[in-house]
């Protein structure tokens with residue numbers, strides 16, 4: 001697949017996209033195409049081509065550039081989300097949960113529970129698929145369905161967006177821009193989806209090089225990763241929070 005697959009005849013890029021350097025978009029999507037896990041990521045995709053991402057309005061730091069934002073993707077999960085919520089409540093740390101529509105339909109009360117606990121909710125996807133494998137129509141449908149599920153279930157309209165695997169394409173960017181959403185990736189991740197991950201490895205990775213403005217990615221569900229991975233994430237969380245506090249970083253909304 002190449003980048004031109006994302007634009008079908010009769011579906012021209014909007015003005016904003018057309019104004020972008022074609023080469024920049026091609027490079028960005030080219031990077032996304034070859035990089036994403038679970039294929040094999042040498043490192044987090046977020047540090048790749050920061051100037052390029054910014055030119056597309058894709059963010060990877062907190063809006064204020066201060067503190068750190070803790071984010072959880074792939075939930076809500078019947079056990080993983082409550083486990084994470086319990087630790088966050090105990091440690092008095094607020095986080096943001098990038099929800100999956102199909103997960104929320106399976107666990108319809110958890111979105112409200114996340115909000116009631118003072119955390120933020122954001123949109124990840126409806127079904128957890130690599131956008132580069134979808135048609136523009138499928139991308140729009142997926143995002144719209146996830147948005148409707150989140151709004152119906154929680155009464156809250158998401159304003160933050162992050163696609164599966166951090167892989168974007170023109171269709172998804174267009175939807176986010178049209179809705180006025182911020183698209184947020186991350187600066188650190190715990191690789192907590194891997195079967196070989198341990199609480200210690202997760203805590204070490206997700207806090208490695210953390211700085212003011214960092215956005216940390218973890219997962220509170222195991223539906224798209226190694227079975228039981230949320231248990232290791234939850235087990236790592238106290239050490240993660242302790243390390244961040246010891247470095248003088250405050251949790252903030254992204």
Ligand SMILES: [Zn+2]
Pocket residue numbers: 073074124128163164165224
């Ligand atoms: Zn995900």
